[in-house]
Amino acid sequence: MMHVAGFSGGKDSTALLVHLRELRVDYQAVFCDTGWEHPLTYAYIEHINQRLLGGALVVLKPDVWVPVGVSERYQDMRALVSRKGRVPSAKARFCTEYLKTNPMRAWLHSQSDEVTFYQGIRADESGPRAKMKDEEWSDFYDCWVKRPLFRWTAGQCFALMERHGISANPLYRLGAKRVGCFPCVLTGHAELQRMSAMLPEVWDRIAELETAAGRSFFPPGFIPDRFCSWRDPKSGKPLPLTSDVRRYLDSGQVGDLFPESDGSSCMSVYNLCE
Numbered sequence: 001m002m003h004v005a006g007f008s009g010g011k012d013s014t015a016l017l018v019h020l021r022e023l024r025v026d027y028q029a030v031f032c033d034t035g036w037e038h039p040l041t042y043a044y045i046e047h048i049n050q051r052l053l054g055g056a057l058v059v060l061k062p063d064v065w066v067p068v069g070v071s072e073r074y075q076d077m078r079a080l081v082s083r084k085g086r087v088p089s090a091k092a093r094f095c096t097e098y099l100k101t102n103p104m105r106a107w108l109h110s111q112s113d114e115v116t117f118y119q120g121i122r123a124d125e126s127g128p129r130a131k132m133k134d135e136e137w138s139d140f141y142d143c144w145v146k147r148p149l150f151r152w153t154a155g156q157c158f159a160l161m162e163r164h165g166i167s168a169n170p171l172y173r174l175g176a177k178r179v180g181c182f183p184c185v186l187t188g189h190a191e192l193q194r195m196s197a198m199l200p201e202v203w204d205r206i207a208e209l210e211t212a213a214g215r216s217f218f219p220p221g222f223i224p225d226r227f228c229s230w231r232d233p234k235s236g237k238p239l240p241l242t243s244d245v246r247r248y249l250d251s252g253q254v255g256d257l258f259p260e261s262d263g264s265s266c267m268s269v270y271n272l273c274e
Contacts, residue, residue, distance in 0.1 A: 016120035035076025
């Protein structure tokens with residue numbers, strides 16, 4: 001039996017690696033490289049690779065690991081957005097499919113042994129994830145999938161890492177709520193405003209995908225229509241460009257999304273700077 005742990009550089013998957021070590025599970029960690037991670041995340045992943053994994057981390061490239069029967073292959077997020085002519089969204093998260101789950105599926109199917117696949121998924125992350133199970137058979141991956149941290153909180157994940165002297169991805173201290181992809185297409189007002197202050201390069205990254213797609217990075221309604229300077233040529237709906245969103249957030253229209261009532265300059269949504 002082969003034990004495989006998915007690793008992304010985020011708090012949950014890092015805690016998963018530590019937890020499996022506590023359980024004395026002999027596992028192989030696998031990272032699906034979207035080509036769209038922040039440099040700090042790539043550095044952190046290599047740090048964990050050396051610190052916990054002895055340099056044995058398997059890195060999957062989405063244009064190399066493509067499941068049988070899937071004809072489309074993309075080198076990274078930029079290529080995917082360019083070919084699709086749009087940026088993924090909450091209702092169309094094809095980025096996850098092509099850059100993460102498909103490569104993992106192809107790699108798992110290539111293994112000669114039976115596999116148990118471990119995921120660092122927690123129920124309180126979202127409604128859809130809360131409907132998952134701690135353990136279940138996956139026809140998609142053709143193996144058993146276990147989620148040992150399913151009933152955990154984010155605080156428990158950070159606490160576990162701290163007990164073992166493992167620091168969290170530094171992006172969490174710089175305002176990021178999630179660190180898989182930079183920025184994630186699901187980034188909201190508060191997170192974007194925090195990152196604008198601490199990681200201003202986020203705007204260049206958003207503009208890069210916007211240029212690749214030939215249309216807005218943001219969905220309709222992300223900011224009030226009156227602040228949008230562009231319209232979707234097909235639907236005619238107002239859509240905000242990167243410059244529109246940045247101007248809107250900088251204008252104070254959304255109020256103070258991270259008040260520092262205690263005098264701290266920490267931007268961490270998880271209070272990691274205390």
